[in-house]
Structures are given as C-alpha cells and as structure tokens.
Amino acid sequence: MVHLPPFALDHWLSTYDFATPPIAYNLASSTGPRWSVADICALGDAPLAIDDTILSYAPPEGSRALREAIAAFHDTDPDSIIVTTGASEALSILFCLGAQPGANIVLPDPGYPAYEAVAQAWGLATRSYHLRREDRFIQRADAILAQVDADTALVILNTPHNPTGTVMPRIEIEALAAALAERGVPLLVDEVYHPLYFTAPQPSAAGIPNVIVTSDLSKALSLPGLRTGWLIDADADRRARIIDARSYFTISGSPLLERLATHALQQSDAILARLRSVAQANIAQLDALIAGSGGRLAWVRPDGGTTAFPWFTDGRDSRSFCQTLAAQGVLLAPGDCFGHPAHMRLGFTQQEEGLATAVGRIAAALTAI
Structure with missing residues (x-):
C-alpha cells in the first residue's frame, strides 16, 4: 500500500x-x-439558468463550450485542452503517465506540497531546484537545468509561484522549454495564479513548444468549489493518453459544474x-x-x-x-x-x-x- x-x-x-x-x-x-x-449565474448580460441541466456524464475531455472558454482565457486552441477535476487531477495524470522505473521529476523548493507527495506516490523520484530568499526567490533556468538528468521525465515551473509570488517572464520560459526539449524533457507550467500580476503582465505560456500548461478555477478565478481544472498540451498523442487516464480516474466532470465553469470563464x-x-x-x-x-x-x-x-x-x-x-x-x-x-x-x-x-x-x- x-x-x-x-x-x-x-x-x-x-x-x-x-x-x-x-x-x-x-x-x-x-x-x-x-x-x-447566485453571484456567478447573475454575471453578464444574460444570466445563467442551470435548472435544466441534465445530470449525466460530460465528455472525458470536457464539453466543447468549456474548452472554448478556456481557450479564449489562454489565447490558445480549444483542441489542445483537456478538462480535469481541479489542477490536482491534472498533476496526478501527468505523474502517472511519467512513472517509469527510475524516473524523476524536477520541482521547486519551496513549492506546493502536493507536487512531491503525489509524484512519489506514483513511484517518481523528486529533485528540487531551490528558490533562495537572498536571490529574491527568482526561478532561474540554470538552477532548474542543473537538476535535470537522463532519468528526468518532467520539470515543473509554477508562475506566479506559490508561496513566494515570483514570476518567470515568458521569454525565459521559452528559453527553458527549448533547452529541455533538447534533452527530451517536457516542461509543465503551473499557471493557477495567472493572470494576477503586480509588475508587468505576462501572457500565458500556452502555445510555447515543449510546454504543457495546467490551471484551474480555484486560485486566480476564485472558484475552488467548482473543482474544475485543465491541461493544455499541443502533443496529440500525449493528449490521447491523458484523456484515457482521465476516463479511468474520474470518467468525466459534472455537466452542472461545467456549465457554471463555462459561464464563469466567459465572465472572467x-x-x-x-x-x-x-x-x-x-x-x-x-x-x-x-x-x-x-x-x-x-x-x-x-x-x-x-x-x-x-x-x-x-x-x-x-x-x-x-x-x-x-x-x-x-x-x-x-x-x-x-x-x-x-x-x-x-x-x-x-x-x-x-x-x-x-x-x-x-x-x-x-x-x-
């Protein structure tokens, strides 16, 4: 066990x-x-009525309307999006798919505690890149790459970062993703706090080659009770594996929650x-x-x-x-x-x-x- x-x-x-x-x-x-x-339903020129929602299953990848709303939020292709039960399910799916014998993931320290615990539960070793207060907790590509080895299956970058609030600019994410691509390692960018910035606003990392983005409604969008997250991945073969995993894990989302989530994103x-x-x-x-x-x-x-x-x-x-x-x-x-x-x-x-x-x-x- x-x-x-x-x-x-x-x-x-x-x-x-x-x-x-x-x-x-x-x-x-x-x-x-x-x-x-009631607050969410009342947003917009056409308030949302949900009492006619059929409480069946949703598509395992999420409804088309929800994926289009997520795509608009990130300025990306709706076909690259898979809906998950919060960002936590997205992480668990990726760790599951990356859990090969001897594999490791690279993650930030400090960071969201579930990264390490859930990865290790799937049998992945963890390697940390340290964010140091004397360096203003800056997430540096060189420090991240120094932890990558031949067994690394995934690197995690969280920006804006929990708990420190530091931000890696998109241009630096692009360079990091390209360097990891040369080593055959995908970069997961956890964007649950995007787009709340106090310095220069940053575009989403969605669409950067060799980047998988995860996000949800819980953090910047303030709706944790909707339990709605997503992955954005341009790799069609990996998306097919993710959808299969989601079907095994939770089958689908709730049509009721997906309707609320779609409306919330349209009124983001x-x-x-x-x-x-x-x-x-x-x-x-x-x-x-x-x-x-x-x-x-x-x-x-x-x-x-x-x-x-x-x-x-x-x-x-x-x-x-x-x-x-x-x-x-x-x-x-x-x-x-x-x-x-x-x-x-x-x-x-x-x-x-x-x-x-x-x-x-x-x-x-x-x-x-």
Whole structure:
C-alpha cells in the first residue's frame, strides 16, 4: 500500500476554516474573494439558468463550450485542452503517465506540497531546484537545468509561484522549454495564479513548444468549489493518453459544474476585476505591516499571485506565532507546511473586508515576541 505523508497544509487550513464558527480572518488561503452560485449565474448580460441541466456524464475531455472558454482565457486552441477535476487531477495524470522505473521529476523548493507527495506516490523520484530568499526567490533556468538528468521525465515551473509570488517572464520560459526539449524533457507550467500580476503582465505560456500548461478555477478565478481544472498540451498523442487516464480516474466532470465553469470563464473579466481590486488594496496594507515590523519580519514582495512568504529575521519557527494568531481569529499558514519553518504563507486576496483588523492583530503579536 502506498504511504502518503500527512498533508500538513490542508490539515492546518481545515482545522480552522471548517470550524464552527470558522476563522474570522483567513490570511492562509491561496484563493480569491468568495462567490456564490447566485453571484456567478447573475454575471453578464444574460444570466445563467442551470435548472435544466441534465445530470449525466460530460465528455472525458470536457464539453466543447468549456474548452472554448478556456481557450479564449489562454489565447490558445480549444483542441489542445483537456478538462480535469481541479489542477490536482491534472498533476496526478501527468505523474502517472511519467512513472517509469527510475524516473524523476524536477520541482521547486519551496513549492506546493502536493507536487512531491503525489509524484512519489506514483513511484517518481523528486529533485528540487531551490528558490533562495537572498536571490529574491527568482526561478532561474540554470538552477532548474542543473537538476535535470537522463532519468528526468518532467520539470515543473509554477508562475506566479506559490508561496513566494515570483514570476518567470515568458521569454525565459521559452528559453527553458527549448533547452529541455533538447534533452527530451517536457516542461509543465503551473499557471493557477495567472493572470494576477503586480509588475508587468505576462501572457500565458500556452502555445510555447515543449510546454504543457495546467490551471484551474480555484486560485486566480476564485472558484475552488467548482473543482474544475485543465491541461493544455499541443502533443496529440500525449493528449490521447491523458484523456484515457482521465476516463479511468474520474470518467468525466459534472455537466452542472461545467456549465457554471463555462459561464464563469466567459465572465472572467468581472471576476478578475474584483480580485485585482482586493489584491491591490490588501498588498498595500502588507507593505505597511512589513515596514512597521521593526525588522522582525522580512519579505520579497510578490510580483504576482495571491500569496507571500514572509519570514522571521531571527530564524525562529513560525508555528507558535501562527497558533497565537489563530486563537485571535487570524489565520496564517506556518512555514513548516512548506519545509521552511521560519516563514509563513500569507494569502491576501480572500479577505475582502477586515484586513486592517487582521493586520493590526499581527502587528500587536509581533511586538510581544
């Protein structure tokens, strides 16, 4: 039987977010402001009615309407898109297909904890390229390529990056993908936080040769409850294998969720406008928090995405600090969930109101240490 390590991040989040009552100020989440079904259906000039949806199966690759909406979002070909049950299923399918004896994948550290755990569950070895705070967590092609060997089946790049918020420009992604192509290794670009940028906006990596893109509705589009993700892959043979795997894994998506997802993507400008408004207001408050911390906290200001990864400058473990704040109704994610205990992941886009109160409590707790 495969042994999966405890998912420390999800254990931490679910302990507080699903409590009764739930946490008052959630600054640990990596999603955006919340939407109801009624909110989503009401978007646009022609509100969506869903009560006539037939609750049958959907095509394993996703409905044509949904794939066309995803294609418009990424400016790519709808035939290159396969819908999945969240980006998590997309990752699991790719790891499954790449799981040859002795194979490895290359992934970022810090990074989304499921990369390593799920890859190893499929029998893949993992090799990490390190994002260093003294280098502003920049994702560098040379550091990535240094971890690639003859057994590498896949390289993962996450941009905007969780948890640090760094961004690799498209021109650098193109160069990295080309270098990997010479070694016969595909590049997976995880774009779940695209297109939220605080510096120069970046186009999607979809369409770059030797790149597979994965994304979903959960993060930048703020709709995790729709459990809708996708892969974008120009390789027709690999797409056929992915569709077969999806048929084995989950058969298909839900027609009801696919209709909601299609409508949400067609109205993505409104969803993203709300996200950007919240993000811009809230990141300014975090600027003030770090500047006023008396040197106790430092950070690399995110270039994109919904999270930051500040750290205690004296190197202390952040868990007790996070526990203290959770008892006061403010949730941060301790850095040990990412293998970096002096850090904290701070999500700044779900909390549409009340961030000033939460920041005040964080500032007060800092003065007590």
